[in-house]
Amino acid sequence: MNRREFLKYSLRAFVVATFGKGFYNTTVGQVELVRVPVKVKNLPASLRGLKIGLLTDLHSSFVVSHELIQSAARLIMSEKPDVIVLTGDYISGSTKFLSGSIGKFENQYVIRCSNALSQLRAPLGVYGVLGNHDFWSGQESVKAICGTLSEQIGVIWLRNRNVELKKGGVSFHLLGVDDYWEPSCSLTAACKGLDANSIKILLSHNPDINDDISVLKERIDLVLSGHTHGGQVVIPLLGQPVMPSKFGQKYRTGLVRDGDRQTYISRGVGCLLAPIRLNCLPEATVITLT
Template sequence: MSDEPKPVERTSRRKFWKRAAIGAAAASLAGAAYPLLEARWCRLTRRTLALPNLPASFRGLSVAYLSDLHHGPYVGLDYIRHVVDWSNALKPDLVLLGGDYVSKSSEYIGPVCREMARLRAPMGRFAVLGNHDNWESGAESRAELDRAGLELIDNRGVWLRRGGDRLRVGGVGDLWTDEQSLPHALEDAHEGDAVVLLSHNPDYAEYVRDPRVGLMLSGHTHGGQVVVPGVGAVVLPSRFGRKYSGGLVQGPAFPVFVGRGVGTSGPPVRFYCRPELVMLTLV
């Protein structure tokens, strides 16, 4: 009696190995595609942050914070439009923009500013420029932000007022591509005031000891974009290692919240580091 497998058994085995090969190929393809998909898988990050000296009338102030949109060849307007719509649906009191709105070419400046013009917040919309904005065209970036009705606060600031209370929102120029004038950003603010400072690059916190700053908001580092589990971010554009990779960090003189960004720079991928729209509540 022959011990050879019956034809039906050979057929079953062929089907099994064929399906296994297809499954392995699909898994490999999915693994390769995932970083591209994560780059557009924006999440909502909600954080409650303490701001020293915050007047009672401002407690609970909601702030939509968007940084590093990087509209360009790899970050399309449809994606930016989705994030803008999402921010508007959350009905923030205030919108703050942390710089790097474009990548690769100045031709993207006008379109992204027109999309950001749709952002809504009753207490205003304030922005600083990032290194990419200055690299592509600082002059055009400033002109298009102004045309969009977004108030640029590089090396200047504004007072937000509720009744007799006030809150200072100031900004400085990008650390890599501009000058930083904290005196102009803070002007007549004193140590008893509540002060939020915008600086695209979080490394700026390492060089500032002004006691009037209560909180700084930054972007720039993207959380590293690619994070290896158990190891951390592979590359970070910071002189201070992984300290300012993302989230709330204690700087030498004040806390810094670093957003991981809405878009991507360089390779259009993210891994274990989803892009984020940040909603802050100040207390």
């Protein structure tokens, strides 16, 4: 193969990878089920095999269909998780930053999101935290999201607090914080009263919370996050044009290790502004502790 042919085939492969199979429309598509075994240090025998269903970044809006969110909920339920967690951005309305019909907060999308998630049930409960977009239309959207999802699905909100859960007689703690970019985010409050020896799982929409964990020297075993959308638009060789994280690409997606602490970042379900994902499928995640 000469140089000219090599360039021709490389260009063709790039175009196919970028605009061919990798293109995904969030108004019609299906979600991928991602199973993630996570090895946790000193995990008690009773917690081995504990299954956590994780959904994030639903972004119920005119570019994300009811069916897409519903298919994510169906996949989670098919795995029979012990506990289900939701890590924020239920809607996209953002009156704080976007004007006109794109930024407008519309309660119909909160109701649509809640209806699409209505089948979620788990023996240890369904827990949630809020993302940046949930805050960006002010108290009106926060109140609507918290009220609707707790009334219709029984979501228990972890707004800078923790709960103690038990499996096989052994306790572990589930913690949650408000979105990292909000002044109300408090890891200190979320960690209040924790038993030093129990397993701790933190729900934080934004994986940048790792910065606070390092500063406070809290021992957290696992952080569950979304926010990055896995890059949403991933261009082969060039990467992700937009990455809303102070750590750049580090917490883009997947399992990231910081010493004994691990963070799993889901690509999420929905998307923003246009119904497009590129080489970055929507995801419903089931974490199994090992």
